[in-house]
Amino acid sequence: MREKVIEIKGLTKSFGDLHVLKGVDLDLYKGENLVVLGKSGTGKSVLIKIVVGLLTQDEGSLKVFGQEVNSLPSKELDKLRLKIGFSFQHSALYDSMTVRENLEFPLVRNVKTITESEKEKKIHRVLESVGLSQAIDQMPSELSGGQKKRIGIARTLILEPEIMLYDEPTAGLDPITCGDINDLINQVRDEYKTSSIVITHDLTCAKVTGDRQAVLLDGKFGAVGEFEEVFHYTSDDRIKAFYDYNFIN
Numbered sequence: 001m002r003e004k005v006i007e008i009k010g011l012t013k014s015f016g017d018l019h020v021l022k023g024v025d026l027d028l029y030k031g032e033n034l035v036v037l038g039k040s041g042t043g044k045s046v047l048i049k050i051v052v053g054l055l056t057q058d059e060g061s062l063k064v065f066g067q068e069v070n071s072l073p074s075k076e077l078d079k080l081r082l083k084i085g086f087s088f089q090h091s092a093l094y095d096s097m098t099v100r101e102n103l104e105f106p107l108v109r110n111v112k113t114i115t116e117s118e119k120e121k122k123i124h125r126v127l128e129s130v131g132l133s134q135a136i137d138q139m140p141s142e143l144s145g146g147q148k149k150r151i152g153i154a155r156t157l158i159l160e161p162e163i164m165l166y167d168e169p170t171a172g173l174d175p176i177t178c179g180d181i182n183d184l185i186n187q188v189r190d191e192y193k194t195s196s197i198v199i200t201h202d203l204t205c206a207k208v209t210g211d212r213q214a215v216l217l218d219g220k221f222g223a224v225g226e227f228e229e230v231f232h233y234t235s236d237d238r239i240k241a242f243y244d245y246n247f248i249n
Ligand SMILES: Nc1ncnc2c1ncn2[C@@H]1O[C@H](COP(=O)(O)OP(=O)(O)OP(=O)(O)O)[C@@H](O)[C@H]1O
Pocket: 015, 018, 020, 038, 039, 040, 041, 042, 043, 044, 045, 046, 047
């Protein structure tokens, strides 16, 4: 049986009278890219924030690597968080730092004992992985939107997380650059053996990167499965509408 790296059961989350998650069940399997789709405001980011511990659920269970996150002591929780890389929508590079310094930052902050040569090795490896070795001494302002996304992904990858969370990785990019980022997401899965959740509104990104798709509808996952299964054989008008309004290759 395939190993589950994240196991979510009956998760609920409300903000006052706003019931955002109403009993979410979802599993992430080792080595897969799982795409999470859903209309704006359906709670995709809330779900991801619960997974990384930025928010706490009201009810339900969240296990990461078999450990119930809520019952972990804070030291253990910190260790677990290091295994999860969160690639933000706005890659949030530090504008006053070079690419090298941006990549060094998470290492210095999170890895207590690291030698200069180990640091250099890691920086060069991730830059090579994202195809931007030549940008090492550039400032973020000198990079294109797609290059900034790549460096953002490199900065997350440098800690070698076992789980990657991508929040709208192709938002705001032209279709060609979107294609490059989609390829990179698949390359990261294969090269770093990551298990990933990809949040997107972009169905081309979903189709290209997703081993499985999960559609969040009214606080629960309405459909989970392979792309064809979810979008071509659905009888749910909400999922059909989602498909019809997207451009698909
Ligand atoms: N900290 C918070 N306090 C109160 N309400 C919140 C909070 N975080 C999220 N919400 C609400 O929860 C709902 C879901 O928000 P969320 O950001 O998860 O949506 P989303 O599906 O990621 O949307 P989008 O696709 O537009 O990013 C929204 O109505 C939002 O206003």
